[in-house]
Amino acid sequence: MQMSVGKTGGKVYARASKLACNLSRGQAAKGVAVLAFAVIGTILLTSSHAATPTASLEAENGTVQANACVASDTGASGSRAVKFSTVSGSCGDSTIPGLSRIPWEGGSAYWAQFSKANAAGWTNPAVFPITVFLGKPDPSYVALYKSAGVNTYAPPEHAPSIFPMTNITNNGMFAIPDLEWTPSEVGSAAGAVGWFLSDECDMGMPPECSGGDAGAYAQQKAWADQAHRYNDGRFTMANFGNGILRTFWSSNTNPATGNTYMDDQVRVVDTSSADKYTYTSPDVGTIIDGVHDAPDWPNGVPVARAYSYGWQADQMRRFQDPNHLRPVWTFIESAQPYLVESGAGIITPEQMEGAVWSALIHEARGISYFDHNSNNDAFPDSQATKNPNYCQGGYAIPNCANVNCTGSTTGACTRSTIKCASTDTGCGDSGGLCVISDVHCFTAAVDEQVKNLAPVLNTQSYYNTTEVRNGYTYYRYRFNNGTDTMLKSYNGSAYIFAGLGMKCNNTSCTSGTVDTTGSKTFTLPTGVNGTTVEVVGEGRTLTVNGSRQFTDVFANEYTHHVYKISL
Structure with missing residues (x-):
């Protein structure tokens, strides 16, 4: 079992309807x-x-x-x-x-x-949650997280006598404190919009969740009841781990509800997230396709790919009440996420960008960064692979700012600056991936694009096909060209979000197909009539031919593009 830890304020965290409107x-x-x-x-x-x-x-x-x-x-x-x-x-x-x-x-x-979230502006379509897990509320860190595009601490480290909640909320950021924070410590801060109940209770962590499936659910519900008793207009949130695999974590049936305990844990909170760090943890790859063999992952399909983060968003929806859907968020590592196993690696800028957009293509309504970094001497017993040319800071985003692989300062944080320059001799690995030290810079570049597209991301997507996987129905828009896509419309234009993914070959998902790199041709949906395609954020345009098609290249497994076409 993979496990990672983070410390805060001396506490160790195991990573572990009123009316139906069916109106004609x-x-x-x-x-x-x-x-x-x-x-x-x-x-x-x-x-x-x-x-x-x-x-x-x-x-x-x-x-x-x-x-x-x-x-x-x-x-x-x-x-x-x-x-x-x-x-x-x-x-x-x-x-x-x-x-x-x-x-x-x-x-x-x-x-x-939720009155607090409403008053804080979360109903504004221009707001899209981009969070950091257990970020330090030191004012200098708050400023650096904010300039990197992070807008929410979920939760912040608990040290109110040193770093009060107002360090966050008075500086234009939001917070979702955990229950270690008392209501008096949180106060009436408008920016404190929710309560973070637990991290990986589905796996028996923290210790309060160690009483088997029934005990873990009882504890999760007790925390939810505690937050509800505050009656302060804040929503509840919890993060989940191996339970999303549907193997044996929280998989037993609750006799009181007829659901699995994982179902019930997810349904007692208002929003939920998942954190399986497939790019950096070999152990995660093993438990998904190997030792524990998650039934919804096709056998033999490589795990350490951007598409695995979108898969996690899909998995979280399996446990929801279909008549009461709630937002799903996805965790993504910013460096080496407190890993100790042999062979654990460090996520690269392109991989992180690909993971973010895979999650969004699969309808994640928020992105959460695990920012604690074990690529340093604070983990002397770790067997994880170290990289002296990469970020050494314990908090990767604020600690690793304004330097590139050669140690010189960088310019503005744009998509172009997150690519390796030929002069950055310490940047590359054998696969040609970029290992830039300026985590802050490339996080800012990714988050800026998410922020710019927030009004689009906050619209309802279209689908043209349904896919059943082990009894659960997913709604997709497929262009049938070997890409993984989401289709939306906003302000007179269609938006195609595209990456490379993987698909199950049958309803039981015993085998799968991986999208290959290369040129991909898209045929415009009926009703989309533009003749020019803007590749958003890349400074490129493409031409629609007489057959209503355009072609673009997906060079790597993590490549993604966003296309804007007039209706």
Whole structure:
């Protein structure tokens, strides 16, 4: 079993609906008549000095299907409103006719139900959670995380007498403190938007979760109940580990619910994440495809690839209540994530970028960085591979800033600066991957692109196919050209998010196919009529030919592109 630890404030962390809105247009018209009748009745009641009448008819809090969706609307109650359209599931000012939308939790509008998150601006589609796990709330670190594009501590290290919560929240960042923080230590800080309940309770960690599957679930629920008793408008979050593999961690059935204990652990929180560091931990690769053989991973498919992070987002959804979907986030390592096993490595800039975008293509609603780094002398007993040319700092993003492989200062943090220059003689490895020391710089470059695309990422995706994997249905948009894709529309344009992935060859996922590198040709969906393709963030444009196609190159397994085409 893979295990990693992080320390904070002396504590060791083991890494370990009110209304259903299934309305047809005819039903909506009837609803208007009923509402008009209710308004007249209210006027009569009020004018007759009857007791003050109150009513709550908040359709946006129900399950919205068919010709409606929940959209952000600052002028509406709770900053959310139901919008109706002749196109199924359309929100915003642009749709692609004839395509269906995936089931989802509501994007940024999801957060309106939590008063703290709502007040802090999380319902704004321009906000996309980019978090750091157990980051130090030292003001200098806060500034460096913020300049790297991180916007949330989830959770922050607990040292309130030295680094109070206001170090974070008064400096334009958000926090999701764990329960080691007391309500008085958190205070009324508007930027403290949630409570982080646990890390890998599905694996029996921390010790409070060691009472087997039933005991671990009971503890998770107890923590959730504790946070709910605060009644402070903050959501709850938990991170999960090996339970997402569906092998033996938290896999037993809860007789009280008929679900697995993993299902129940995930369903007691408002948002959840997963952390399997496939790029850097050989042990993780072994437990996914090898010793424990996760049933949803095709046999023999390489694990240490960008697509494995998207797979983790997929896995987290398996445990959710399909009638009450909630956001899923994905953890990604920023260096060597406190690993001690032999052969453990360090993630490269291109790999980290590929992992982030694989997670997003698979509908992750947040990115979490594990920033603690064991590539230093603080881990003398570690068998992990060390790289003296790489970041040595314990907190990779703030400690490894403004230097490249040769030790000289770098320029602005753009996508071009995260590539190895020919003069950086200490940068390369035998595979030609970049091992740049400026973790801060390339994190900023990746996060900037995520931030710029947040309003697009916070829209509801389209699908043209469903895929069943061991009894669970996934909704995908496939171009059938050997790529892994997500299709969205925003502000008059279609957006194609594309990378390289892997697919199960059958419903039991006993074998799979890996997308190969090289040229890929995309045929525009019906309703997308642009003749020029902007490759977002790369300074390139492509031409759509007479067959409504364009071609681009995916040079490496971690390559990703975002295409913007007018509707």
